[in-house]
Amino acid sequence: MSALIIYVALVKPEYNKIQDLRGRVKSSSDFYNAQAQAVDYVNNLYAKNKIDIEQTQKDLVLALPDQEEVANVVFQIQRISALNNISIDSVNLDRLPIQQKSTNSLIKNHSALRISMKLAGSYESFKELLKFLESNVRIINLGTLRVYQANELEKGIFNYELVVDTYYQVK
């Protein structure tokens, strides 16, 4: 009778606790195995594709640099305009607020640089310029656009006011 009491009062709860501990050991082991596999995978992936990853990373840095790189933006706009025979009247830059932080802590914030431009040139050249902006390595998104003719004496030459956004990753 006392053995039965001991079994019910002591051994049974202890056995339940042991079952719980064994479950925890198993889940810890499973988690460890999964993590170990992931670590091996990352190490192998990095070893095998080191060159590809570094090259892709370099391309990504061109598309989404670590800072505003204002000089680079102005240079790109100047080159695109010159290639398409478009003259630049003015370029103004504004820093937009940093985008809301991602819930994933591994993803850094990013922000945009707003570029307001006044340009002049032929309509066909301007269409080509839009193509260049669209396919530029550094991502450029069109915000607003205005086309008008300020000087009616200059036939075929139009004025353009463009507002575009380009992006960068915040360190």
Added chain:
Amino acid sequence: MPQYSQNVSDQIMKSGSTGSGLPWRLLVFSFVIFFLSILTYFALGFGYSGYLESRIVAKDQEIKDLAKNISPESQNVFVDFYSRLSNYKNIFEKHIYNVKIFPTLEKITLPSVYYTNVDLNVASRTMVLSGSASDFESLSRQLYLYDREPMVEVYILNQSRMVEGLVNFRVTLILSPKLFEKS
């Protein structure tokens, strides 16, 4: 025969002695069970559970140590690569394709109509066009073309009036989002 009698008497004696020792043996058996229960309790409580807890602690430590197996160089490269790729993907998903805007406008504009001012706002997908038509018939045909164009969701004629033999007008087009998507 005498041998046979001897065995039977032995058996009778033995069964007699068993009957008299049964409570004592039951008592011993109960004590054994009792001590086994106590022993099981202590073995589980202080032996096996302690062993399992130490295994959990050791495994947790091994999991922590795993991170050290990745070299800091590859860690940095991967984290930066992942972050930049995720941001790039998010931004590129909203990329504005603008090459179709003017070809579409050209396609739906009559030769007798020309524009003096084009205002485009990509966020609101509105394009405000100011221009002149040779007459009201041209203007009505022009509006019909806006009406038929799938890339124009809605159009509103804001203003039209005859000035020096031409019909000056201003129209607002609400453009389809497809116009800004990759074709």
